[in-house]
Amino acid sequence: xxxxxxxxxxxxxxxxxxxxxxxxxxxxxxxxxxxxxxxxxxxxxxxxxxxxxxxxxxxxxxxxxxxxxxxxxxxxxxxxxxxxxxxxxxxxxxxxxxxxxxxxxxxxxxxxxxxxxxxxxxxxxxxxxxxxxxxxxxxxxxxxxxxxxxxxxxxxxxxxxxxxxxxxxxxxxxxxxxxxxxxxxxxxxxxxxxxxxxxxxxxxxxxxxxxxxxxxxxxxxxxxxxxxxxxxxxxxxxxxxxxxxxxxxxxxxxxxxxxxxxxxxxxxxxxxxxxxxxxxxxxxxxxxxxxxxxxxxxxxxxxxxxxxxxxxxxxx
Amino acid sequence: xxxxxxxxxxxxxxxxxxxxxxxxxxxxxxxxxxxxxxxxxxxxxxxxxxxxxxxxxxxxxxxxxxxxxxxxxxxxxxxxxxxxxxxxxxxxxxxxxxxxxxxxxxxxxxxxxxxxxxxxxxxxxxxxxxxxxxxxxxxxxxxxxxxxxxxxxxxxxxxxxxxxxxxxxxxxxxxxxxxxxxxxxxxxxxxxxxxxxxxxxxxxxxxxxxxxxxxxxxxxxxxxxxxxxxxxxxxxxxxxxxxxxxxxxxxxxxxxxxxxxxxxxxxxxxxxxxxxxxxxxxxxxxxxxxxxxxxxxxxxxxxxxxxxxxxxxxxxxxxxxxxxxxxxxxxxxxxxxxxxxxxxxxxxxxxxxxxxxxxxxxxxxxxxxxxxxxxxxxxxxxxxxxxxxxxxxxxxxxxxxxxxxxxxxxxxxxxxxxxxxxxxxxxxxxxxxxxxx
Numbered sequence: 001x002x003x004x005x006x007x008x009x010x011x012x013x014x015x016x017x018x019x020x021x022x023x024x025x026x027x028x029x030x031x032x033x034x035x036x037x038x039x040x041x042x043x044x045x046x047x048x049x050x051x052x053x054x055x056x057x058x059x060x061x062x063x064x065x066x067x068x069x070x071x072x073x074x075x076x077x078x079x080x081x082x083x084x085x086x087x088x089x090x091x092x093x094x095x096x097x098x099x100x101x102x103x104x105x106x107x108x109x110x111x112x113x114x115x116x117x118x119x120x121x122x123x124x125x126x127x128x129x130x131x132x133x134x135x136x137x138x139x140x141x142x143x144x145x146x147x148x149x150x151x152x153x154x155x156x157x158x159x160x161x162x163x164x165x166x167x168x169x170x171x172x173x174x175x176x177x178x179x180x181x182x183x184x185x186x187x188x189x190x191x192x193x194x195x196x197x198x199x200x201x202x203x204x205x206x207x208x209x210x211x212x213x214x215x216x217x218x219x220x221x222x223x224x225x226x227x228x229x230x231x232x233x234x235x236x237x238x239x240x241x242x243x244x245x246x247x248x249x250x251x252x253x254x255x256x257x258x259x260x261x262x263x264x265x266x267x268x269x270x271x272x273x274x275x276x277x278x279x280x281x282x283x284x285x286x287x288x289x290x291x292x293x294x295x296x297x298x299x300x301x302x303x304x305x306x307x308x309x310x311x312x313x314x315x316x
Numbered sequence: 317x318x319x320x321x322x323x324x325x326x327x328x329x330x331x332x333x334x335x336x337x338x339x340x341x342x343x344x345x346x347x348x349x350x351x352x353x354x355x356x357x358x359x360x361x362x363x364x365x366x367x368x369x370x371x372x373x374x375x376x377x378x379x380x381x382x383x384x385x386x387x388x389x390x391x392x393x394x395x396x397x398x399x400x401x402x403x404x405x406x407x408x409x410x411x412x413x414x415x416x417x418x419x420x421x422x423x424x425x426x427x428x429x430x431x432x433x434x435x436x437x438x439x440x441x442x443x444x445x446x447x448x449x450x451x452x453x454x455x456x457x458x459x460x461x462x463x464x465x466x467x468x469x470x471x472x473x474x475x476x477x478x479x480x481x482x483x484x485x486x487x488x489x490x491x492x493x494x495x496x497x498x499x500x501x502x503x504x505x506x507x508x509x510x511x512x513x514x515x516x517x518x519x520x521x522x523x524x525x526x527x528x529x530x531x532x533x534x535x536x537x538x539x540x541x542x543x544x545x546x547x548x549x550x551x552x553x554x555x556x557x558x559x560x561x562x563x564x565x566x567x568x569x570x571x572x573x574x575x576x577x578x579x580x581x582x583x584x585x586x587x588x589x590x591x592x593x594x595x596x597x598x599x600x601x602x603x604x605x606x607x608x609x610x611x612x613x614x615x616x617x618x619x620x621x622x623x624x625x626x627x628x629x630x631x632x633x634x635x636x637x638x639x640x641x642x643x644x645x646x647x648x649x650x651x652x653x654x655x656x657x658x659x660x661x662x663x664x665x666x667x668x669x670x671x672x673x674x675x676x677x678x679x680x681x682x683x684x685x686x687x688x689x690x691x692x693x694x695x696x697x698x699x700x701x702x703x704x705x706x707x708x709x710x711x712x713x714x715x716x717x718x719x720x721x722x723x724x725x726x727x728x729x730x731x732x733x734x735x736x737x738x739x740x741x742x743x744x745x746x747x748x749x750x751x752x753x
Binding site: 064066067068069072074081085086087152153154170171173174175176177178181261262263264265266267268278279280281282283284285286 | 387388391394395412413415416494503504555556557558559560562569574704708711712713716717720721723724725735739742746749750
């Protein structure tokens with residue numbers, strides 16, 4: 001080693017007591033130790049309420065587990081069995097159809113509600129807002145039982161009105177016809193869920209700058225054109241997020257269908273929630289029931305992924 | 317002042333220490349009861365349980381659950397291990413929850429000594445290989461209800477076979493007067509399943525054969541199912557919304573005078589007797605109702621037996637097990653049971669030979685049909701034994717789904733039965749896997 005070799009500066013040769021931190025520690029920040037303490041409650045809560053049940057459910061889906069009997073490992077048999085089942089395939093179709101149509105109409109009716117409540121020319125908007133929010137604030141079971149009565153073939157008000165106004169001689173078999181039954185549960189779901197869209201869209205509409213509308217009016221845009229080209233583009237994030245949330249909730253619907261049709265007649269209104277319940281509590285096959293739920297998961301994860309991504313992008 | 321505070325504190329501490337100790341002297345027993353439509357009977361049973369508890373220094377926590385809530389509640393209890401000490405259980409529980417139930421053969425010995433033997437069609441439901449897993453209490457059965465005033469006005473006679481029944485229902489049908497001939501659903505419900513099972517069996521069919529193998533596609537089943545489908549689609553004698561009905565809808569329609577014939581349990585009779593139901597035109601329903609046995613098919617007359625029993629659950633405390641058994645012995649004494657029977661209006665059908673002889677059953681001619689139906693009763697799995705596969709098929713409502721497919725789903729009867737056969741094969745395979753493990 002030559003004498004010309006650059007000698008280490010004294011400070012470097014004998015460095016001060018600097019704590020050497022790993023890349024991870026640097027990324028976590030100087031207060032990472034105390035950070036663990038702060039995030040611990042939520043980590044524990046997620047582990048207990050989400051991670052453990054999720055892993056348990058996955059494990060259960062690989063077993064034949066009759067209630068009260070030890071599980072038997074059967075590999076992918078539950079998945080194969082369900083894929084082969086006509087009832088399950090019908091349930092998949094029903095669930096997507098129910099969700100798609102219901103969310104679309106909830107958006108349309110919610111948009112109309114928001115437009116009405118945002119229109120200063122309409123009198124009594126406060127009262128109207130109260131009335132339109134009734135489906136949302138009423139306990140679901142109360143509302144659905146009322147619908148059950150209204151759909152009744154003999155005693156229901158819907159058939160009474162149809163007959164009274166000579167629109168139908170005998171009335172409509174709302175819950176007993178394969179097509180009308182699906183239509184009826186969608187109708188009740190839309191009734192129950194449109195105020196959520198209405199409230200969110202209304203709140204978003206209030207944020208649309210007036211000058212945008214004024215500029216459009218100067219350019220000759222009519223009300224419809226302003227809605228399509230100004231309002232909706234401006235509030236599209238809210239519409240998207242509301243739609244995604246509603247999609248998740250509608251996909252997980254149970255009560256409305258269970259009270260009105262129990263998935264019948266002949267499984268024409270069977271959806272994931274009701275089929276899972278049927279298999280778990282009536283057939284008492286827990287492994288198979290949980291497999292139904294796991295089948296929905298990829299779709300719901302996609303929706304949740306989109307939702308989270310959108311929420312984070314709107315934060316930025 | 318300070319001294320007084322200390323004294324009071326010590327006294328309060330002493331009281332709070334003594335009080336729980338006193339309460340702990342009494343053993344706590346969780347009792348699950350069925351909240352039946354017959355509310356008077358519920359009250360009697362509750363009072364008897366409390367009476368026994370007081371006499372035996374036992375603290376009893378009674379939990380009533382309705383017909384529909386009972387199943388899910390037991391499922392949750394079994395899975396979580398939070399079982400009652402004793403409870404009323406349905407016909408499938410002695411088989412399904414065998415691992416959780418305690419051997420009650422000793423109680424059966426005592427109860428049958430007083431009440432006579434367990435009737436032959438109930439015995440296999442509560443026992444296996446000589447061991448009893450439940451103590452039968454009563455049988456809910458169903459019978460045919462006919463409006464006698466309409467029948468007489470039309471000059472008709474009581475139908476005794478399914479062929480006569482078809483003619484009868486169409487003849488009594490009068491939709492213009494808003495009285496449909498028949499109120500019988502094939503929708504997802506216990507009523508629908510019970511009707512179809514009964515029909516299939518009386519035609520010599522059934523979902524399973526004598527060995528427990530799936531037998532949905534038999535000729536007898538095809539004939540019986542075609543009959544059921546015609547009943548809805550061809551006779552024009554049922555209300556148009558009958559495929560939406562649940563277990564209580566036929567009751568409501570009969571009590572409203574909208575239907576002339578239906579099949580139901582004694583709860584319907586209880587309702588019209590207790591409420592003294594009178595129709596708009598002044599017709600007293602009870603006086604114009606005949607309760608009759610089910611019609612016969614080519615293979616005879618068969619009904620579904622739905623016995624309810626007591627089950628004692630193993631919670632790891634032998635003292636509680638013995639107390640639970642003692643409670644059952646007490647409730648099944650003639651004095652207690654007859655008090656319950658007296659307010660049940662035919663709901664508590666006999667499950668012991670001796671109880672058929674009770675004077676109560678001669679008080680009303682309509683009770684004859686209830687006794688006949690109980691005697692004719694068979695269990696799920698017939699003509700074979702009750703099995704896990706048969707119980708699961710019932711739980712999944714496969715039979716009514718098959719009927720629904722044929723009535724409104726666009727399937728032919730044969731296609732619907734083929735599909736049913738496939739589903740049954742899957743269930744049997746699962747049950748065999750479990751049995752072999």
